Structures are given as C-alpha cells and as structure tokens.
Amino acid sequence: MSRSVSKPEFLYARSFNIYWDKLNELPPELQGLAYSDNKTELNRGKWRESFNTPTTSEDLLHVEIGCNAGHVSVEWARQNTSNSNRYIGIDWKFKMVYKFAEKIAKYKLGNLLAFRANAERLQYMFAPGEIDFLYMFFPDPWPKKAQKKNRTANVEWLKTVAPLLSDRGYFHIKTDHQEYFDYILTNLSQLTDTFEAFDLTRNLHEKHPNPKSLLIPDVTLFERLFIKDGLPIYSVKLKPKRK
Numbered sequence: 001m002s003r004s005v006s007k008p009e010f011l012y013a014r015s016f017n018i019y020w021d022k023l024n025e026l027p028p029e030l031q032g033l034a035y036s037d038n039k040t041e042l043n044r045g046k047w048r049e050s051f052n053t054p055t056t057s058e059d060l061l062h063v064e065i066g067c068n069a070g071h072v073s074v075e076w077a078r079q080n081t082s083n084s085n086r087y088i089g090i091d092w093k094f095k096m097v098y099k100f101a102e103k104i105a106k107y108k109l110g111n112l113l114a115f116r117a118n119a120e121r122l123q124y125m126f127a128p129g130e131i132d133f134l135y136m137f138f139p140d141p142w143p144k145k146a147q148k149k150n151r152t153a154n155v156e157w158l159k160t161v162a163p164l165l166s167d168r169g170y171f172h173i174k175t176d177h178q179e180y181f182d183y184i185l186t187n188l189s190q191l192t193d194t195f196e197a198f199d200l201t202r203n204l205h206e207k208h209p210n211p212k213s214l215l216i217p218d219v220t221l222f223e224r225l226f227i228k229d230g231l232p233i234y235s236v237k238l239k240p241k242r243k
C-alpha cells in the first residue's frame with residue numbers, strides 16, 4: 001500500500017463541500033454522534049467508551065464500511081437498543097454521513113456512531129481486537145483496469161484488517177460484482193494464514209422464495225436494487241486465523 005492515505009501520518013485535506021464544514025462544526029444536537037476525518041482516529045481502542053449509552057468490553061462492536069447514509073446500521077441500532085450490540089457506520093461521502101448523523105439524533109440512538117472517513121484507514125481508527133463484526137456490503141467495484149488500484153479489499157488492506165477483529169465475530173463481504181468477488185477470493189488465496197473463509201456463496205438469496213420482499217436491514221439499499229434486476233449476490237464471511 002504505497003498510497004499516502006494508508007500512511008500513519010496522513011492528514012485528511014480540507015474540502016470545500018459544505019458538508020465538510022457541517023461535520024467539522026456539528027450543531028449541539030449532533031455532538032458526539034458523528035466523527036470526521038482524523039477525529040475518527042482519536043479514540044482508537046476506546047470506541048466502546050464513546051457511545052452515548054453505557055458500554056462495557058463485553059458489548060459487541062459492529063462496524064459497517066461503506067454504509068452510505070446508514071440505512072442498514074440505523075435499522076440494526078433501532079432493533080437493538082436494549083441489548084449488548086453497538087454499531088459504527090463508516091462512509092467517505094460528507095453529505096451521506098451528515099444525513100446519517102441526523103437519523104441517529106432523530107431516533108435518539110445511543111448505540112450508534114457515524115464516521116466520515118476512508119475505510120483504507122481502518123487500522124488507525126480501531127485497535128487490535130476492537131471490532132467484533134465487520135461488514136463491507138457492495139463496495140464500489142472500480143471495474144475499469146485503470147481503476148482497480150482503488151479497490152479497498154486488496155491484499156495489503158486485508159492483512160491490516162485481520163488483527164482488528166476479535167475472536168467473537170467475523171468479517172462479512174457482499175457484492176453483486178462477480179469480477180470483484182473473484183478478485184477478493186484471489187487475494188484470500190494469498191492469505192490462507194490470515195483468514196478462513198466460510199458461508200461462501202455465489203447466489204445468496206437462491207433459496208429464498210421471494211427475495212424481492214426482503215427489507216433493510218436484512219438486505220441493503222443497493223442489494224434491493226440488484227435483486228430487483230435479477231442479479232445474484234455474492235457473499236463470503238471471514239474469520240481471522242490466530243498464529
């Protein structure tokens with residue numbers, strides 16, 4: 001990973017997107033609900049202490065990468081307000097993350113936080129073992145040859161992710177893009193000491209009587225569109241291997 005975004009000292013640049021300002025000067029009702037840019041790295045190892053509801057090390061931390069405006073994470077959080085699950089959703093789109101934070105405030109969700117950050121920096125946001133369940137649903141496929149270097153799930157990134165996961169959960173990846181799925185599997189074939197793949201399928205909803213009836217959070221916003229278009233959903237779960 002030679003890209004500067006992956007270096008420890010990387011500083012996010014100021015953006016002239018109006019939502020950059022909004023995320024950096026949060027109104028009182030959104031304070032403590034959203035973190036942006038390098039602020040997503042300040043509580044590394046201490047995110048359980050940062051929720052607006054009492055949280056212990058026993059509570060399970062779920063992290064959704066590329067969560068858009070938090071459609072899935074918000075529903076998970078709403079369905080789990082009185083148990084031991086805590087959620088963090090990450091996306092790099094300023095406006096989407098601001099809208100996401102507004103939903104957290106609207107539903108008064110103390111078990112959910114919104115991050116505006118680049119998922120490539122996951123190892124600087126979270127400490128080893130801090131994440132129980134990690135999700136990457138429908139990452140941008142970057143299909144053109146010249147774009148492939150932008151793919152998040154490259155070998156080097158996957159290597160940095162494995163230590164962040166505790167032994168209690170797994171890393172779940174879903175995509176509609178066959179070529180990206182095969183790219184991930186090829187990368188995993190170089191990481192047989194790092195991850196064990198399970199529940200691998202090239203047609204996740206094959207046995208469902210009516211996949212079109214599935215709703216968020218059982219499927220994502222994009223997944224609903226792909227199902228409507230009759231596309232198969234590729235899915236794999238990964239458990240980190242301990243040496």
Ligand SMILES: C[S@@+](CC[C@H](N)C(=O)[O-])C[C@H]1O[C@@H](n2cnc3c(N)ncnc32)[C@H](O)[C@@H]1O
Nearest residue numbers: 066068091092093118119137138140220221222
């Ligand atoms: C195709 S959309 C899928 C959204 C959602 N997961 C779903 O399934 O409905 C991909 C999302 O990932 C976000 N994204 C892409 N690359 C990212 C990165 N490196 N870091 C954070 N978010 C990223 C995009 O902004 C977008 O919201």
